[in-house]
Amino acid sequence: MAKIVIEVLYPEYNNLYGDRGNAEYLKKKLTLAGYDVEIIETALFDEPAFVNNKVDFLLISPCQEKHQLVEIEQLKNYKDAIKKRIDNGGIILATGNAFELFGEYIENDKGEKTECLGFYPYYAKQFSKLRYNDCSVGEFDGMQIVGFKNLLSHSYGENPKPFLSMKKVAGMNPDCKIEGVHDNNLFATYHTGPILPLNPQFTDYLIKLADENYVSVTLEFEKQAYESRVNELLK
Amino acid sequence: MGKLRFLIAVIVGKVSAFLLDKIFKRGTNTPGIIMLKICPDALSRFIMPRTTICVTGTNGKTGTSNLLTHIIRNSGKTVVNNSKGSNMAPGLVSALVTQCTLGGKVTADVAVLEVDERSSQYIYTEFTPDYILCTNLFRDSIMRNGHSGFIFDKINDYLSAKTTLVLNGNDGISGLLGEGVCDRVFYSVNKTERSTDVCTDTVCDLIACPKCNHKLDYEYFHYNHIGVPKCSHCGFSMPESKFYASDVDFLNGTFVFNGDRGESVVLPFQKGNFFNVFNITGACAVCRLMGIDVEKIADSIEDLSSKTGRFQEKKYNGVEVVSMLSKNQNPISCSQSLKYLDSTDTEKDVVLLITDSNDKVHGHEDISWIYDTDFTPLNSENVATIYVGGSRCYDVAQCLEIKGIDISKLVLFDNYDELANKISKKSIVGRSIVVYFELYATSVVEKIKSALAQKGDK
Numbered sequence: 001m002a003k004i005v006i007e008v009l010y011p012e013y014n015n016l017y018g019d020r021g022n023a024e025y026l027k028k029k030l031t032l033a034g035y036d037v038e039i040i041e042t043a044l045f046d047e048p049a050f051v052n053n054k055v056d057f058l059l060i061s062p063c064q065e066k067h068q069l070v071e072i073e074q075l076k077n078y079k080d081a082i083k084k085r086i087d088n089g090g091i092i093l094a095t096g097n098a099f100e101l102f103g104e105y106i107e108n109d110k111g112e113k114t115e116c117l118g119f120y121p122y123y124a125k126q127f128s129k130l131r132y133n134d135c136s137v138g139e140f141d142g143m144q145i146v147g148f149k150n151l152l153s154h155s156y157g158e159n160p161k162p163f164l165s166m167k168k169v170a171g172m173n174p175d176c177k178i179e180g181v182h183d184n185n186l187f188a189t190y191h192t193g194p195i196l197p198l199n200p201q202f203t204d205y206l207i208k209l210a211d212e213n214y215v216s217v218t219l220e221f222e223k224q225a226y227e228s229r230v231n232e233l234l235k
Numbered sequence: 236m237g238k239l240r241f242l243i244a245v246i247v248g249k250v251s252a253f254l255l256d257k258i259f260k261r262g263t264n265t266p267g268i269i270m271l272k273i274c275p276d277a278l279s280r281f282i283m284p285r286t287t288i289c290v291t292g293t294n295g296k297t298g299t300s301n302l303l304t305h306i307i308r309n310s311g312k313t314v315v316n317n318s319k320g321s322n323m324a325p326g327l328v329s330a331l332v333t334q335c336t337l338g339g340k341v342t343a344d345v346a347v348l349e350v351d352e353r354s355s356q357y358i359y360t361e362f363t364p365d366y367i368l369c370t371n372l373f374r375d376s377i378m379r380n381g382h383s384g385f386i387f388d389k390i391n392d393y394l395s396a397k398t399t400l401v402l403n404g405n406d407g408i409s410g411l412l413g414e415g416v417c418d419r420v421f422y423s424v425n426k427t428e429r430s431t432d433v434c435t436d437t438v439c440d441l442i443a444c445p446k447c448n449h450k451l452d453y454e455y456f457h458y459n460h461i462g463v464p465k466c467s468h469c470g471f472s473m474p475e476s477k478f479y480a481s482d483v484d485f486l487n488g489t490f491v492f493n494g495d496r497g498e499s500v501v502l503p504f505q506k507g508n509f510f511n512v513f514n515i516t517g518a519c520a521v522c523r524l525m526g527i528d529v530e531k532i533a534d535s536i537e538d539l540s541s542k543t544g545r546f547q548e549k550k551y552n553g554v555e556v557v558s559m560l561s562k563n564q565n566p567i568s569c570s571q572s573l574k575y576l577d578s579t580d581t582e583k584d585v586v587l588l589i590t591d592s593n594d595k596v597h598g599h600e601d602i603s604w605i606y607d608t609d610f611t612p613l614n615s616e617n618v619a620t621i622y623v624g625g626s627r628c629y630d631v632a633q634c635l636e637i638k639g640i641d642i643s644k645l646v647l648f649d650n651y652d653e654l655a656n657k658i659s660k661k662s663i664v665g666r667s668i669v670v671y672f673e674l675y676a677t678s679v680v681e682k683i684k685s686a687l688a689q690k691g692d693k
Contacts, residue, residue: 064382
């Protein structure tokens, strides 16, 4: 039985909006497909497993803004390892404000800047006391990716490697039609919450990146759930 | 000019409140909405009573403020409260205008006002409450509340040094409100026979230490992150509680309330509703701070009917229907309600109306929260069929499958009329139906009940 390892980074903070659904869904599909699945949960001050071990999926979910700053400082210690993972085609799914980690910096509502990993030239600006909520549809590789956004920041600047071109609602910011990063097998997106169960086809695409021999497994209701959402949102 | 505007607003408010009450027999926020249009700073122009108490927090606001109102009234004081209207500025204004002079002097002795967490900036800036009781802070509706840190800041940024905070000493999130700014009094619940060493709920909103970010230890958990947090890395722990509940007896629904002067008294709580112990203890703490006798408090709680509108049971043609309101998009509330399934042995069918039934008006619902919900009680052997209703029924079903619920029990309907007919047709005498519904699904619950009631007529 082939083994698949999923690493969930800092779940004590990165668990705001049903984000646990992503790892749960991957595990369910992979288990049904006959894989032996291990989920590693890495806490803030521990060395991430992917640095020295084989990890098939690295999941980074959104967190509160004040915790984001603490996480960035930790992740800077592993900057080279993260860069190497991206360059070597390791799968990373970063959702919500985790998208911002890979950009230049995050500016808070007082104008203070926190330097990020700096892999891509965009930057984020937080806004105080207002949230941005949306149900959105974006396109990737012919797939309609649906999802939710619940954010306290937007991103601006250059983004040479976008993940999604938005068909409904905002991208990196309300005036932008692209969002996220797709670089090798790094998929970063502003979508929050259970983006994988919401997008079964994209999940199968991701699993195939991890193992090209994967034979797609379909849960009983996932197609109807997906199609009713796409139809409603694009109506 | 401002004074005249306020006078006009009060007159219009009083007239509209009177008419709405007499004609429509209901309290609304309309007087407040009109008044705030005429006089935007109306809330700051009321002359507030000697004692003003605000009750806020994620869960338990309504129950706690109703209980506080009841105890204070029983102690012989008059109370104005906003139980009939909303917990936002227009609701508060609507309540105050019914009990004030034309000059805006509130005539009641005490104001007990439930305040929406997100409205803090529009309320605490207008008047300074003597006490703010915060029941707890949890993750709540994503779309409305973002995350608990967002809500924390919303409250914390608007606190005045003149306010005494009454805080839940078992909550490491809301328990940090007003640090270094306000006088703070804590209440808590001692370890019970149901306390656990590890968190047994899906969601724990405080896993890392709020001070040093290392993994937080807990002496024990009551539920979710409510318990006794202690950080072995930096030494963080909650301040000592002045008031506390001990000897919680789940079987008989009683506990002992203990005060700071050695006073203690046995109090009842709604059986099966452990949150109730926290709400009562919090309300009692405020009453003790106001100098109300502990015996007087005990008498008031004894004569309070324990049933709330959130939980109802009634028989229709031999089929018992238990309906439980679960707060919209709130995984904590939904998970706690589902635990009821484990507490009874009767054979039952379950109806889930937990996603927004009014999404045609509200817009497409963000269903992320269902992945934070603990559905395991649905796997209980006593649960026969699980009906799932609403336009997001497939999402719920998919989530249930991912979470390991037996999907052969599922029956799905996106149309509520068809769902109601199906439930009634398949209902079996002696087997109860447990309906979990969100706020806007009240009419769907009525549909199911009337379908069941009509079944016998045929």
